Amino acid sequence: MRIGSKLKNYLKNSSLNDSGKIFICVCLIICITINFLKVNSFGKDLDLKSKSAVLIDGNTGRILYGKNENEKMPMASTTKIMTCIVALESGKMNQIIKVSSKAASMPKVKMYAKKGEQYYLKDLLYAMMLESFNDAAMIVAEGIGGSQEEFAKMMNKKAKEIGAKNTNFVTPNGLDADNHYSTAYDMALIGAYATKNKQFNEITNTKSYSFTDVFAKRSITVNNKDMFLTMDNEAIGIKTGFTGKAGYCFVGAVKSNGRHFVSCVLACGWPPNKSYKWKDTTTLMNYGKREYNGKKIIASGTKFQIEIPNGTKKKINVGVSEGYTTLISEDDNVKSETNFNYKLPIKKWDVVGNIIITINGKKTKKIMLYAFENVEKYDYRFVLKKIMKKFFLFYL
The missing domain is CATH 2.60.410.10 (D-Ala-D-Ala carboxypeptidase, C-terminal domain)
Incomplete structure (x- = not known):
């Protein structure tokens, strides 16, 4: 039985007077209207699994579609987008960084770096972005910032510069921590900024990369875990993420016919629903390609x-x-x-x-x-200046 039929029977058999029945109907209409407006805040309901999602114009930052896009949430390893961009802008690719005991103790997923080993920054960035190694992110943070805390300050400063106003970084790898949060919109802004960096794009679009420690005692090969690159031939990245608190997350980017779309999905299911983030991202990107053109x-x-x-x-x-x-x-x-x-x-x-x-x-x-040109004020000063000029020219 439909809701309308149930309501009709309830009102028919109810002891309420006409005013009471009208009040119930009005309240129900208001609730339905508010709920409809909330779901369809951007005019479309894309039926996404994500608790929070957004699609933006990567060139201007304008929101093209949003679902709870400004809600503060954990963002897991999508955090590493900011770690990478700060390292690219603040460090040198041939910089050598020694592994600390803290970095070596990071939980999986990891490259199992050992205390005292030394790696080039460039290699660590590939390990961090392609395989999402948590120890690589901490090695980078300590090498660039001196400590996790100081590097977090650098990340937060850059976030404010980009316009990510509802973001606070505590860890460089996105592991769950108190007061470590962002929003789908902020992460999309950060993703849009990052994908305008040539070195960043070179890293995130690499299928496989091999390197050694500085003394060539250990060889490591990392493979790109971003499946979206194979799902959309116009995709340019960017980064997956997962923790028990954050759920599956993904920041994606596409360049299509001069258009730059960036999406973010947060809390997009938990195991075994690993594919939800790919489906939602594909839905967002297809919506953007279909509905929006550059003007x-x-x-x-x-x-x-x-x-x-x-x-x-x-x-x-x-x-x-x-x-x-x-x-x-x-x-x-x-x-x-x-x-x-x-x-x-x-x-x-x-x-x-x-x-x-x-x-x-x-x-x-x-x-x-x-x-595009000069103009003076027409007043007594201007007139006097003209008269004086003519006077002097007359007597010269």
Whole structure:
């Protein structure tokens, strides 16, 4: 029996008066409406297994689809994306790092590095990103930051720079720890940032890699565990993750016809549902490819004329130095608002206003407007200066 039939029979047989029956119906309608809006906050229900998921435009960071995308959650080994990017930006690939007892004691998955062994940073990054070795991540952290704690500070600083405001790193490998959390949106932002680094992409797209310790006493071969690279021929990574607390996690990235999609799924099932993260990621990417195309909202160098009251010129050319292209669907409502704010005199390249781009009512971009020429204020000072100039020219 359907809910509607049950409700009808209940109300029919109930002792409630008409006002009470109307109240119940209204409350039910409100609950159904709120629930519908929550599930379909981006206009689509993709029926994902993940507790938290997001798809963003990798070039602009705009959310294309979200499900609890700002909820703070553990993110397991997707943490290593940040560990890798901080190491790439702060270290040197030929840097030699000695294994500490702490690093050697990390739990599986690990490369079983022993205390006192020495490895090149480059090799450790491959071991960390391809096989997700926890000891490799700790060796990197201690080698670059001096300690786990100091390296975590570097990770958190970089997160803020990227715009990941709801993230706090404690460990470099993503092992469960108090106050170690992120959101699907923040991890997607970090993934988008990382995939713009050539060295990062070279590492994460490598199928297999072999290396030795510095003294060639031990040989190690690591193989890429990112199955998404074989599922989508446009995939460029990025990183899997799993802990008992976090569940299965994955940050993925695709470049398709000039479009850059980045996804993140967190708490996407627990054993034996290892395949859920691949299914959800594929669903998100297919949705993005199908629904969104790049659209140039404003071209770089666009210029137009504006009137300048009380100016020595009635009109001047103004424009933008940067363009703005983003992914747009047919259902998106794109609007622009132009604001002017200036004081005379105006010099060439002075900021004279801005253009605010909104998509579906949400501010997505602020583009500065620049003056392309000089203009002075038409007042007594200007008139006096002109008179004096003519006077001196007359008597020269």
